[in-house]
Amino acid sequence: MCGIWALFGSDECLSVQCLSAMKIAHRGPDAFRFENVNGFTNCCFGFHRLAVVDQLYGMQPIRVKKFPYLWLCYNGEIYNFKQLQKQFGFEYQTLVDGEVILHLYNRGGIEQTASMLDGVFAFILLDTANRKVFLARDTYGVRPLFKTQTDDGFLGVCSEAKGLTNLKHSTSLFPKVEPFLPGHYEVLDLKPSGKVASVELVKFHSYKDEPLHAACDTVENLPSGFDLETVKSNIRILFENAVRKRLMAHRRIGCLLSGGLDSSLVAAVLLKLMKEMNFKYPLQTFAIGMENSPDLLAARKVAAHIGSEHHEVVFNSEEGIQAIEEVIFSLETYDITTIRASIGMYLVSKYIRKKTDSVVIFSGEGSDELTQGYIYFHKAPSPEEAAEESERLLKELYLFDVLRADRTTAAHGLELRVPFLDHRFTAYYLSLPAELRIPKNGIEKYLLRQSFEDSNLLPKEILWRPKEAFSDGIASVKKSWFSILQDYIDQQVDDLLLEKAAEKYPFNPPKTKESYYYRQIFEKHYPGQSNWLPHYWMPRWVKATDPSARTLKHYKSATQE
Numbered sequence: 001m002c003g004i005w006a007l008f009g010s011d012e013c014l015s016v017q018c019l020s021a022m023k024i025a026h027r028g029p030d031a032f033r034f035e036n037v038n039g040f041t042n043c044c045f046g047f048h049r050l051a052v053v054d055q056l057y058g059m060q061p062i063r064v065k066k067f068p069y070l071w072l073c074y075n076g077e078i079y080n081f082k083q084l085q086k087q088f089g090f091e092y093q094t095l096v097d098g099e100v101i102l103h104l105y106n107r108g109g110i111e112q113t114a115s116m117l118d119g120v121f122a123f124i125l126l127d128t129a130n131r132k133v134f135l136a137r138d139t140y141g142v143r144p145l146f147k148t149q150t151d152d153g154f155l156g157v158c159s160e161a162k163g164l165t166n167l168k169h170s171t172s173l174f175p176k177v178e179p180f181l182p183g184h185y186e187v188l189d190l191k192p193s194g195k196v197a198s199v200e201l202v203k204f205h206s207y208k209d210e211p212l213h214a215a216c217d218t219v220e221n222l223p224s225g226f227d228l229e230t231v232k233s234n235i236r237i238l239f240e241n242a243v244r245k246r247l248m249a250h251r252r253i254g255c256l257l258s259g260g261l262d263s264s265l266v267a268a269v270l271l272k273l274m275k276e277m278n279f280k281y282p283l284q285t286f287a288i289g290m291e292n293s294p295d296l297l298a299a300r301k302v303a304a305h306i307g308s309e310h311h312e313v314v315f316n317s318e319e320g321i322q323a324i325e326e327v328i329f330s331l332e333t334y335d336i337t338t339i340r341a342s343i344g345m346y347l348v349s350k351y352i353r354k355k356t357d358s359v360v361i362f363s364g365e366g367s368d369e370l371t372q373g374y375i376y377f378h379k380a381p382s383p384e385e386a387a388e389e390s391e392r393l394l395k396e397l398y399l400f401d402v403l404r405a406d407r408t409t410a411a412h413g414l415e416l417r418v419p420f421l422d423h424r425f426t427a428y429y430l431s432l433p434a435e436l437r438i439p440k441n442g443i444e445k446y447l448l449r450q451s452f453e454d455s456n457l458l459p460k461e462i463l464w465r466p467k468e469a470f471s472d473g474i475a476s477v478k479k480s481w482f483s484i485l486q487d488y489i490d491q492q493v494d495d496l497l498l499e500k501a502a503e504k505y506p507f508n509p510p511k512t513k514e515s516y517y518y519r520q521i522f523e524k525h526y527p528g529q530s531n532w533l534p535h536y537w538m539p540r541w542v543k544a545t546d547p548s549a550r551t552l553k554h555y556k557s558a559t560q561e
Helices: 014-027 081-088 099-116 212-216 228-245 261-276 294-306 317-322 324-331 336-355 375-379 383-395 401-410 423-431 446-451 481-490 495-499 513-525
Strands: 003-008 031-037 040-049 062-064 067-078 119-127 132-137 146-149 155-158 177-179 184-190 196-203 252-256 284-289 309-314 358-362 415-417
Touching (some): 003 067, 003 119, 014 040, 040 067, 062 099, 067 099, 081 099, 081 212, 099 119, 099 132, 099 184, 099 212, 212 423, 228 261, 228 423, 252 336, 261 294, 261 358, 261 446, 284 294, 284 336, 309 336, 317 324, 317 336, 317 481, 324 336, 324 401, 324 513, 336 358, 336 401, 336 481, 336 513, 383 423, 401 415, 481 513, 495 513
Parallel strands (some): 252 358, 284 309, 358 415
Antiparallel strands (some): 003 155, 031 040, 062 067, 067 119, 119 132, 146 155, 146 177
């Protein structure tokens, strides 16, 4: 996890512009580099490093003797860089996994490069010999990337939008900043002036398709057919493989643990593999919640079962409320449920950074979208519509849960790893018949739970624990986190302000005081950038006015049974 930043064709003094690059310093607390491009005085790269692999040669932009005309700035992890080296005979000059991008590009161009990378990534690749700039982002947008481009060819690229919002340019004081689409690469011509012209934007991978890099995966062909035992076995094999490949790190590995199905499965498989591979340290797991919250109690049970070194972070409503503004600044969104869920994740990440030496953090993001884990899936009109909704949620992950997971951990210099969004695992799960993937017997994620039922990885009551939204599970059953927030905000926003909300904020107008409060803070830090959020996250097929699972009629807490 790092912070990348680059400018091409800047009219303004680069020493002034580079102050913007310092706004993402939290993403790479270990080192910083600012480098001009030879022959292009108005083009430069900025890089903030979190040293996870190759302590000696890991600085960027990466340049190697074999390709002196290539400059690479990337944020991510490429899990199959050794397999690709073996398959194509690449001669690496560093231990940096991202170096493979240079070799793949030299061998087969940008299309093959992006398609063959098994991992999470956002990168800027400059080819001065052919005068090209390439941008690319992984399938689900696990690693963030934003860009701004003016009509006269000035281009700015950054891991977070905040590194671009205050750039200055002769034709535009604040150029429009937009997220770069996941699963795409863009080709731009680099002119002698340093300015760029966009040539094409290409979607290189659809999450439903088996990725091109599957051909050189460590798990080869799986048994075909949709009989239940085969499917369950394939799910276990691919999920374990997804966790195993993410163990690549020279820094200590930890795991977030809410005590729900997803994070518990990740933690259990992770600890099992670490034991098999003789890791020299115990796995640290981290839970956050208010006193006696469902998540704390469930996580304690899981940690005792799997034998992790468990840490509990207990916070009160005042601490949560005090964090709201810095969380919104980190997130760059005003989405209601994203902000609610981010507060706990932000506080636990802060604890991990200050109190432990774990840096690479595993988490359960992506499972709810992939395996139909949200409670409203019980109301899906048909298996086919449930499958379509699952795909829509995956497509928009970069706007919601993946955004939350990245920003809250990156704000404290941690690197997040999300095995549920492994390309092969997701492609296989989505290839299964729609009726296999729907909730059954009143239980969501039924197939996933069933697949691990005989594994003894988790206690039965955890494996079959009903869905609890992260923003609710961290509070008590008697009073939800969203209720605590709403009670506080009710005193902060006047009724008259809410009545006139649509006039002040015509795009995505706030409908509640809570929504209005978040929007005010967002606009304070990012004025005029409301288009970063196309719409609020809300459940479907139910008449919901609030995104919390606890407001839905069929919500059932394990403690109320």
